[in-house]
Amino acid sequence: MSAFKVEPILRSLHAKFGPMVTLRMGTRTAIFVADRTLAHEALIQSSAVYADRPPAAATRKIISSNQHVIGYCSYGPTWRLLRRNLTAEILHPSRVKSYTHARNWVLQILQNRFESQAKAGRPICSMEHFQHAMFCLLVLMCFGDKLDEDQIKRIKEVQRQMIVNFHDVLIPLIRARKKAKEERVNKSKEDKKDYEDEYVLSYVDTLLALELPEEKRKLTEEEMVSLCSEFLDAGTDTTSTALQWIMANLVKYPQIQEKLFVEIKGVVQDGEERIKEEELQKMPYLKAIILEGLRRHPPAHFVLPHAVTEDVILGKYAVPKDATINFMVAEMGWDPKV
Numbered sequence: 365m366s367a368f369k370v371e372p373i374l375r376s377l378h379a380k381f382g383p384m385v386t387l388r389m390g391t392r393t394a395i396f397v398a399d400r401t402l403a404h405e406a407l408i409q410s411s412a413v414y415a416d417r418p419p420a421a422a423t424r425k426i427i428s429s430n431q432h433v434i435g436y437c438s439y440g441p442t443w444r445l446l447r448r449n450l451t452a453e454i455l456h457p458s459r460v461k462s463y464t465h466a467r468n469w470v471l472q473i474l475q476n477r478f479e480s481q482a483k484a485g486r487p488i489c490s491m492e493h494f495q496h497a498m499f500c501l502l503v504l505m506c507f508g509d510k511l512d513e514d515q516i517k518r519i520k521e522v523q524r525q526m527i528v529n530f531h532d533v534l535i536p537l538i539r540a541r542k543k544a545k546e547e548r549v550n551k552s553k554e555d556k557k558d559y560e561d562e563y564v565l566s567y568v569d570t571l572l573a574l575e576l577p578e579e580k581r582k583l584t585e586e587e588m589v590s591l592c593s594e595f596l597d598a599g600t601d602t603t604s605t606a607l608q609w610i611m612a613n614l615v616k617y618p619q620i621q622e623k624l625f626v627e628i629k630g631v632v633q634d635g636e637e638r639i640k641e642e643e644l645q646k647m648p649y650l651k652a653i654i655l656e657g658l659r660r661h662p663p664a665h666f667v668l669p670h671a672v673t674e675d676v677i678l679g680k681y682a683v684p685k686d687a688t689i690n691f692m693v694a695e696m697g698w699d700p701k702v
């Protein structure tokens with residue numbers, strides 16, 4: 365059942381039975397938490413206890429290389445290593461800075477697409493273009509090279525089909541990156557300098573360097589494929605959905621759009637066509653628009669399903685170890701009381 369269908373049912377169950385509701389879903393016990401204080405207690409105050417994930421269903425097990433991806437990994441040293449690798453090596457602000465050229469590249473792709481549609485007199489379907497631009501950006505961050513349109517299209521196709529042909533397309537990209545890394549080590553000092561100037565660390569580079577702490581081994585190619593797929597998947601629809609809603613609201617509320625224009629005019633440098641990335645820090649109104657967009661239209665209405673590492677009590681309710689626990693974060697953000 366989709367979130368849109370289950371949410372109204374849960375709303376009425378919560379109104380009748382209180383902030384925590386348990387449903388039997390097939391063989392699973394699924395708990396739904398609607399109260400922000402309970403969510404804070406679980407996810408912030410006792411985060412380690414609530415950081416586990418329920419066992420994955422059979423198909424998910426295959427796609428995730430037996431739960432060797434961040435979002436479906438059990439709580440423990442492997443999850444910590446994979447998560448720290450992503451947050452510290454790729455998504456950390458200092459690293460994000462090194463992808464400026466990649467963002468400029470996709471911004472140009474986005475602009476070209478909008479302009480060519482406008483010239484052809486066709487209505488612009490922004491979502492499709494946001495998705496494409498985000499996908500191009502993440503592919504570059506993942507594999508380190510600018511791939512051509514055909515290669516990107518192929519990755520997008522296999523990503524949709526999930527398992528079919530997936531490895532055939534991604535493994536050669538991982539191997540190419542591995543080879544480039546080895547060649548880099550063997551370069552002369554002079555060559556190395558030029559090369560290093562252009563070299564931007566990719567997600568695959570960081571994965572190649574990892575060693576799993578419990579199993580004392582490197583990641584297999586299959587596990588790397590699953591992690592790359594998670595990276596592309598988790599970052600594309602979330603960001604493009606958020607962008608689409610933000611743009612729709614700017615159209616719906618012209619007075620907000622006007623205020624944003626005033627802020628843009630205040631920071632854009634004379635003679636410059638675009639805002640420089642560092643100027644974004646001076647744009648509190650833009651930041652407020654983004655945060656409000658995420659609050660009103662969160663791309664995910666629940667966080668991913670969590671599980672507890674031991675039987676616990678949350679508020680006055682029992683949470684058994686084998687239950688799936690879901691937090692209704694969209695509802696919490698819409699609560700008129702806060």
Ligand code: HEM
Pocket residue numbers: 434435436447450502594595596598599600602603606662663664666667668669
């Ligand atoms: C507007 C953009 C985004 C939104 C709204 C969003 C939302 C979320 C949510 C709700 C979760 C579940 C957290 C939980 O279960 O506790 C999550 C997890 C995750 N997201 Fe995002 N996300 C966004 C962008 C991204 C991007 C750009 C990436 C990577 C390129 C990413 C990678 C991940 C990963 C790997 C996880 C699993 C984390 C874990 O289990 O520890 N997300 N995201």
